[in-house]
Amino acid sequence: MTGAPDTRPATREAEPLSVELTGAGPRLSRARPRRPDTPDAVLVEPALVGICRSDLKEIAGMRPGPSQFGHELVGVVARSSTSRLPVGARVCLDPNVPALRGTGFARWMWAGGDGDLLARALPLAPAGVGDRRLVFAEPLACAAHCLTMIRRHLGGSDLRGATMCVLGAGTAGVLIARLAEAAGVRVLITNRDADRLTFLAERRVLPRTGGAPLGETSSDAHDIVVIATSYVRPEVLEHALRLAHRHGLVMLYGGTAAGDRLPGLGCDLDRVRRGELVQTTEWRGKPVRIGGSYGTTPGDFQHALRTLSDSPDGLGVERLITAEVSLPELPAVLRTLVEERRFGKVLARP
Structure with missing residues (x-):
């Protein structure tokens, strides 16, 4: 060449x-x-x-x-x-x-x-799939990887019938919620501001369970809580810990930086997310698991392409x-x- x-x-x-x-x-x-x-x-x-x-x-x-x-x-x-x-x-x-x-x-x-x-x-x-759909392949692969890591952190269990709350109604949160729902998970999207949820409802991309403002979501109600905001900020993590069941899984998907911690939670957040680890700890007397998802694998990318083609x-x-x-x-x-x-x-x- x-x-x-x-x-x-x-x-x-x-x-x-x-x-x-x-x-x-x-x-x-x-x-x-x-x-x-x-x-x-x-x-x-x-x-x-x-x-x-x-x-x-x-x-x-x-x-x-x-x-x-x-x-x-x-x-x-x-x-x-x-x-x-x-x-x-x-x-x-x-x-x-x-x-x-x-x-x-x-x-x-x-x-x-x-x-x-x-x-x-x-x-x-894949042939026959338009560019406007295929341009979502990479973010959808990241969402697929998040679900892969959730299964791994839960010991490889089937997610069908589990309850999940996704914090953050941006593109990442929507894709995680839609993929999880396709896998049989009962999903709720929550967001700090209701206008973003209104936008998603008008675009018909909310999961069947719908969406709710962050302050109107029930405590101790979900098997899995995914933080899909741009950053895992302390106040968002506190909400996630509140929403999770006892022994539930809180997934760190949003951005973290070296040394990030939440006072009172014995967990190095950046290490868990980037290392895709899972750690059992406590938050205000409630046992919880903190897990991480970071990047993609070629298998996740192929899963995303098949989903965009077959759905x-x-x-x-x-x-x-x-x-x-x-x-x-x-x-x-x-x-x-x-x-x-x-x-x-x-x-x-x-």
Whole structure:
């Protein structure tokens, strides 16, 4: 592939080619992406990219760890050095596979590594499923992994008939709730502000059990409580501990930072979440288990793709979409989403 002619379409000099994350925030760039110096490489033309809350955390400087800027995508292979990913193949992106890559917020994105690594990092999209549904593959895989870890923390038990409360009515919370309901769990979504629940009801994506403001939920009422807010803040964790049954499981899905603890709860929250551990402890005399979920596996990604393909309406994910923007519009939209409270999923079409 090295030295091969550039077969990409010509681009006018004035056109932006990508949105780069700089110290001053997101900026348009006209620099062409460069092929990684790796045994194999694949050039992807992103068709549709979802804006994730981790993108917004990066812009705000509040996300530790390696960058995953612009990772919710579906695109088409434009050039490839591996037969595992032929030109013309439609792919998604699993950002937890350590391929060298650029951002999906671009007209072109290189991904580099060996052929096997790239085949895992760029899973093939199922035929007959639209881009607007497939762009949810990565967040749905994270939700699937959360359920996988719940089962593991509960000793591999069947979740059918269990009661679950999901704290946080953003995209992550909705996807966890919808997947859990499909697995036979009785799910309630709760949120601090009722207007987000109203939005979900109007979009017809609440579980059958519905939603309730956080202050109106019953104590000691759930086998499983999932914290799917952006961060596991002390006040949210206290609500989760209140809602869980004795010996119930509280799942840490939202963001944590090194050293995070809740006074009175003997648990290193960040260690449990990132290590995907489960710890038995007590909260105000009530025995509880604290478990963690972090990232995805290739199996979770395949489960997400099958669900989007086989479910009659893809769990209703497309009803969460509230806007589509072009690449030149994206920097201003990203800044607005950091600064303002918005509902639903915003997509970019590079």
